[in-house]
Structures are given as C-alpha cells and as structure tokens.
Amino acid sequence: MQPTEQEQVLIRGKCFLYKQKAPFVPSGKSVFGALEYREKDDRVRCHECGGWFNHVGSHLCSAHKLTAKQYKQRHGLRTEAALCGLQVSGLMSAKYNPSANFKTMAKDPEVRKRSLVAKSVALKEAKERKLETGAGTIMSMAEERNLNGHCQAQVLNRLSVLQERYGRTPTTAEMMANGLSPKSVCAAFNLSTIKDVMGLIGMLPNHPGRQEPKYSKDLLVELMRDFYVKHNRMPGYRDYGRSLPGSGRFVEQFGSMANAYEAAGLMGALDRMKRSKLPGAYSRESVVTGIQRFYAEHGKLPTKADRDGLPSPATVVKLFGSMRGAWEAAGLMDIHNADRAKNFSGKDRSIPTQQKALA
Numbered sequence: 001m002q003p004t005e006q007e008q009v010l011i012r013g014k015c016f017l018y019k020q021k022a023p024f025v026p027s028g029k030s031v032f033g034a035l036e037y038r039e040k041d042d043r044v045r046c047h048e049c050g051g052w053f054n055h056v057g058s059h060l061c062s063a064h065k066l067t068a069k070q071y072k073q074r075h076g077l078r079t080e081a082a083l084c085g086l087q088v089s090g091l092m093s094a095k096y097n098p099s100a101n102f103k104t105m106a107k108d109p110e111v112r113k114r115s116l117v118a119k120s121v122a123l124k125e126a127k128e129r130k131l132e133t134g135a136g137t138i139m140s141m142a143e144e145r146n147l148n149g150h151c152q153a154q155v156l157n158r159l160s161v162l163q164e165r166y167g168r169t170p171t172t173a174e175m176m177a178n179g180l181s182p183k184s185v186c187a188a189f190n191l192s193t194i195k196d197v198m199g200l201i202g203m204l205p206n207h208p209g210r211q212e213p214k215y216s217k218d219l220l221v222e223l224m225r226d227f228y229v230k231h232n233r234m235p236g237y238r239d240y241g242r243s244l245p246g247s248g249r250f251v252e253q254f255g256s257m258a259n260a261y262e263a264a265g266l267m268g269a270l271d272r273m274k275r276s277k278l279p280g281a282y283s284r285e286s287v288v289t290g291i292q293r294f295y296a297e298h299g300k301l302p303t304k305a306d307r308d309g310l311p312s313p314a315t316v317v318k319l320f321g322s323m324r325g326a327w328e329a330a331g332l333m334d335i336h337n338a339d340r341a342k343n344f345s346g347k348d349r350s351i352p353t354q355q356k357a358l359a
Helices: 057-064 068-074 086-096 102-107 109-133 141-148 152-166 172-177 182-189 194-201 217-231 247-254 257-263 267-276 284-298 313-320 323-329 333-344 353-358
Strands: 008-011 014-017 035-038 043-045
Touching: 008 141, 057 068, 141 182, 152 172, 152 182, 172 182, 182 194, 217 247, 217 257, 247 257, 257 267, 284 313, 284 323, 313 323, 323 333
Parallel strands: none
Antiparallel strands: 008 014, 008 035, 035 043
C-alpha cells in the first residue's frame, strides 16, 4: 500500500514528508531505517504486520515475540530510537526526565537529587549500550543514509535521474556535483568500485572502446622479441615503461612475466641471464672465450652495452684487474691499441699556445 501525501517518516527523531525522502529500501511491511508516521492520530507503522500503533514497542512482545532491540536491529533503527509517535515520545520524555523543568529543579532540592540520580543511570545505560555494539556511536547507518539520501534505493533513483538529465551514464565528477560521492555510492551497494556499481545496475560505460586492452598478446610478444634483437639482451626492470610497455601489461595478458618470456621464446636467454648473475658464474677462461667469440662474430671489441653472454665490466675488472688485462689475456691487445690510435688520430694533440708561452 502506497503512503498518502499526508503521511510522514521519522528519521533520527526528525519528521519528514514521505515523498521528501523517498524512495526507501523495503523492510517487512514498511521501510528500512525509518518509521512511517501518521501525524493526524500520532501513530507509527509496525514493520512486521503493517498495523498502526501509538507505541509499537508495547505491541511487539505479544504479537510478534520480539524485543525492541531485536526489532530495531532487524529493520535498521538506532538502539535509542523511540518506537512511538512524536506526541507520545514527548510525554514520555517529560515524565522520565525531571531535569526538563529547570525552574522546579532549582527550587526543590528533592527534584534536583532525583534528576541527578536519573542522569547518572541514563549515562550508565548509554555506556553499556556502547560496549554491546562495540562502536563509538549507537546511531544506525541505515537511518543516517536515509537522512542524507544515500540509501540504496535513493542512490539508484538519483543515478537514474542523472542519466536522464545527461542522456548517458553520469561521470564521477557529475555525481559529486550533485551530492553523490563515489564512496557513498559504493557503500550503498556494498561494492568496492564505481565500475562494479554501474555494472550491477546496468548503466553502460560512456567509452566502451577504452575498456579494451591497448596491447594484445601478439603485440607484446613482438615488442619483447624486437627489444632482444635490437639490444642483444633481456629487458631489465628500467626498460619496462620506457622502451617497452609496463610490466603490468604483460602480467595482465600472460598471468606472469615468466609466461610472457616463454611465449616470446626467450626462456633460454632468461636462464643464461640468471646464471650470469650467480656468484662465481664466470671464470677467467670463460670470459676470454666469450671475448674472442664476440670479436670473431662482430669484428670489434665488446663495449659496456654489448653483453651477449659476457659479464659486466665490474666482473671483468674483478677477474683481470682491468679491462686491458682482459684484452691482453684474450690476445686482442693489438686490436685495442689500434682502436685507440684510430680514435685519437683525428684530434689536435699539439701543446696549446698559452702552455708554450709558459714553457
């Protein structure tokens, strides 16, 4: 049964028109996180049976075998929420709160004493309720969301309105401009991302083409092979995101970097690279053989950038004392000297005029 225009709701002790806060998430015969209220006869609706009562609390035990605490937990109400209309709530507050009449309390010492006792008892009960809930506040999140228009039904309605207004799925910036933060939208649906929420409610992304991966498996394999051919080495961690796409792209497509190397046929090169980094992986004989092989294949001495199974310059210096020692052990010292002479042949090696004058 739909509420009439005159019916209202009580949220956190405040009265609102039903249509002002609608829609709501259903709960039993009423709504979740609020009490439907009829001002003309000061009655509230029972969530369990849908009946109207001046005080639902006195009706629960006999009719539904529920305590007030169980009822509030089931239907998203605060622990301290009054299960009655505003007039009854006001009368009960005046009856059980002697401190409301400040003039009488100031004149009558007995009233003052009873008031202080009642206040201490109320604080003790509030403390016990706080310990039971295990939280710093006993306010229900359902009522808070209804009050701010952030319950699931309200968020869904507001998103639908925005979709009709813009003619497409609203962006995050447009949601925030209309009072819907991504955090509150995700909390209403108990999901972690806006993308998940939009998928759940059937709102399509504005740019579906952007959801497709930029790099396919074949393209990533081709890029990795081209890098190996061009640089004659396996890519290092600094190469990903510069010369190659980020490593996350490879993991996204292949599941791991090892699978990517295997797809590119570079597992053998990867194993050689790992062995080369082990302590004692190179001996003087293996380095000499590697230098001679490199010279026979390329017609030049290897530089720092030319690895091709060779150790780093630091490893060569550690084994031979210097790079010159390595060239000499490989029988290529003459080639090294010839290269140096060729490099310096075109430079002016004469003494500067100023130095001649000083001499």
